[in-house]
Amino acid sequence: MNKQMQQIKTVMFKEITDNVRDKKSLLSSIFMGAVFMPVLFVFMINFTVNMAKDKQESQLEIAIQGADNAKSFISFVKSKGVKINEFSGDATKAIENKDEEAVIIIPEDFYENFSSGIPAKIEIYYDATAKGTTNVTQRRIKALISEYSNTIGMSRLQLRGISPLLLKAIVVEKHDVSTSQSKGARLLAFLPYALILGLFMGSMYLAIDTMAGEKERNSLEALLLNPIKRSHLLLGKLFATISFGLMTMILTLITFKLAMPFMPLEKMGMSVDLGFKTLSIMTIILAPLAIMAASLQTIIATFSKSFKEAQTYVGLLIIVPMIPSIALMILPVKEKLWMMATPILSQNLIINQIMRGEQVEVVSIIAAIVGSLLIGLILALVAIKLYNRESLLFSD
Amino acid sequence: MIEVKSISKNFGEVQAVKEVTFTAPDSQVTALLGANGAGKTTSLRMIYSLITPESGEILIDGIDPKKEPERARKLLGVLPDTRGLYKRLSARENIEYFGKLHGMTDEKIKSRTDSLVADLRMEDFIDRKTDGFSQGQRVKVAIARALVHDPQNIILDEPTNGLDVMSTRGVRAFLMKEKERGKCILFSSHVMQEVAAVSDEILIVNDGIICASGSESELKQQTGKENLEDAFVHIVTNGEGHE
Structure with missing residues (x-):
């Protein structure tokens, strides 16, 4: 053996x-x-x-076309520390060529609709399939816009004597049980x-x-x-x-x-x-x-x-x-x-x-x-x- | 001593070896002479029990390899038809590996290797890795590796195939020396001069059977020919002279 x-x-x-x-x-x-x-x-x-982390903390730069159409929105955005870049030309092209991660276009009728209480339109151009940090940028832009929209909406209700809380039928409270x-x-x-x-x-x-x-x-x-x-x-x-x-x-x-x-x-x-x-x-x-x-x-x-x-x-x-x-x-x-x-x-x-x-x-x-x-x-x-x-x- | 008693082997339809019987005694060189495909390698492979014969019996110094394969292998030293070395190991390590598998001690392997190195003139390359060795150097290492345990019976399949004159002579001289030491040597070849030069007994193999046997002079006498080649052709063509 x-x-x-x-x-x-x-x-x-x-x-x-x-x-x-x-x-x-x-x-x-x-x-x-x-x-x-x-x-x-x-x-x-x-x-x-x-890369994701850096993008979230870095200064946000937004390319905007027609900034003059929405002066109060622009000053709100600026107050959030965002840098505004004047943009002109073809937004789709600019994104396809990766010159811009996202482009905001404010139409000419923005102020007219805005002041008469009709939902005013802001267009965002972006590529949802783009890799890397583009999604972070476009998410941050959307968050900014909805924050502005909420603020304006609430103040409108308050002016008419209606509690803005009526709009919030449900409040979500998140409990994430995941541990580190x-x-x-x-x-x-x-x-x-x-x-x-x-x-x-x-x-x-x-x-x-x-x-x-x-x-x-x-x-x-x-x-x-x-x-x-x-x-x-x-x-x-x-x-x-x-x-x-x-x-x-x-x-x-x-x-x-x-x-x-x-x-x-x-x-x-x-x-x-x-x-x-x-x-x-x-x-x-x-x-x-x-x-x-x-x-x-x-x-x-x-x-x-x-x-x-x-x-x-x-x-x-x-x-x-x-x-x-x-x-x-x-x-x-x-x-x-x-x-x-x-x-x-x-x-x-x-x-x-x-x-x-x-x-x-x-x-x-x-x-x-x-x-x-x-x-x-x-x-x-x-x-x-x-x-x-x-x-x-x-x-x- | 190797005794072979009517062994046969088929590969599918082809009957490679038919009822081969012979004895290779000690202190003698026995040659299997035959053309390519005559059944030499198959016969040898059955003798060193790499493949099992369908019928017949083989005895190596009285031991049946079918019953005691490991014991029979200890009594045999075989240079097979394929003689690949481990090219990342040195020649000495190649030989040592087989020595260890034979259960030899390190000192024994060392002393036996030294004597084989001297006999086969391997001093120049014994400690080099075998990658890039010449054909002659490879065959010498393969022979040394096969005989590291100093077996009584030596089987070589076409030992000088592809060797130059000097290497061939070296191998031949080595075999003669082993014969003097009383070993039983059995080898196969298709080269007439080679067989004539070293063999005591020649077995002519054709179509899987042994069709003639005897010393060189006996075979010449039997056929009435001047040299071994003519005698061989006479035998395998039944006296017609040409294929």
Whole structure:
């Protein structure tokens, strides 16, 4: 038994050494999975949040055509600290060319209608599908106009001796029960996806290299002639593949932990707990997934004749962890036990719970671990069975 | 000693090997001589139990590989038809990997590697990564890797295929030395001069059967030909001389 363990260890360490020396392998797994993705996420979140924030606080500039038609409105707007830019020409064009984010046009009959108590019209031109901060600008303009409209409307009622409160049949009182943590969780909804993706990417290259690569290098026949059972040979390779997946996943977690201070969380009134306990729970529930990912990738790579073929198919497999992650980002779900036993889905749910600051039930954690482990082991057995075929060498 | 008793193998409709029987004794070089596709590689693959024969029996030093595959493999050192190396590992690491899989200790691997390096003249490249090795260098590493456990029985599939004169001579000299050490050597080839130069016993394989056997001079005598090539052609064409 001891001798066989030694053999498995030999195969595992050979595959690890071999692949650590391969820059392509390290780049595609560790760098892309564990470093590039988290950094990209952090950068993008920062960029979006800061841009929206800056716009909300920055001085608002409005392009107005026909300002002379509504002098009292203009002085109201100016009193709010808004800068008025005289505009003339084609408003639609100006927005299409992105010269202006929004244009206000005050028609000539504005004053006439306004003074005779008929609703006076102000036109706003904007592009609702435009990206970035344009929407912030146009929202602020609309808010300004409705504030002015309300003020005037109320004073008109008051002049006629009617209480303006009559207009308010209903008052809405908002109670937002979201905590700063749950807001943070919304922002970090992609975290489980990034972690699982890191895990899949980490083991992908090794699965391909140890299976299809061995075949393509023409070293498989010589390897099979050694006095080692094929199942043990495969176990050694599988362990190496799993260890790369685990390593990448843990590195991804560490990268996120290190990236946290660079997230604009406080600015947004959010908080995220990535303490030791949280990280440990995440690691424990994600670890069994490494077995599943590596086995699945190994099975697919066994069927491939060449490195390239394996790369195509195993690459497609990356879509699998995307499905539940993206579905959960869009659809709200009430967690059930069967979901907690479903690999990938369970990890997504539990990590989301942790991020929202909810108490994760021990049952859920156990279900997640057992469910993923069971399916992982079944897939590992399938991989071993496939490796024992005589046709392994002659699949072309 | 390798004993082969009427082994056969089909691949679908094609019967690649039919009832092949022979014995390769110790201290002797036995050659399987045949054209491409004659069934040499399939026969060898059955002997080193990479594929299972449909019928027949094989004994490696009296051990049946069907019953004790790992034990039989320990008694064999095989240079297969495909001889890819791990190119991110050095030649020495390639050899060490197989030594470890054979359960050898580090010191044993070291001393055996050193003697193989000296015998096969690999001093110049033993610690270099094998990426970019010449054909000759690769074959030498592949041979060293296959024989790291110093097996009693050596099987080589077309060992000098694609090698230049100097490398071929090196490999030949090495095999002669191993024979002197009492090893059983079985190799396949389609090159007449090669077979003539090193073999004690030649088995001519054609269409999956052994159609003649004997030493070079015996085969020449049997057919009444001057050289091995003519004798070979005479045998595989049933005396008609040409295909």
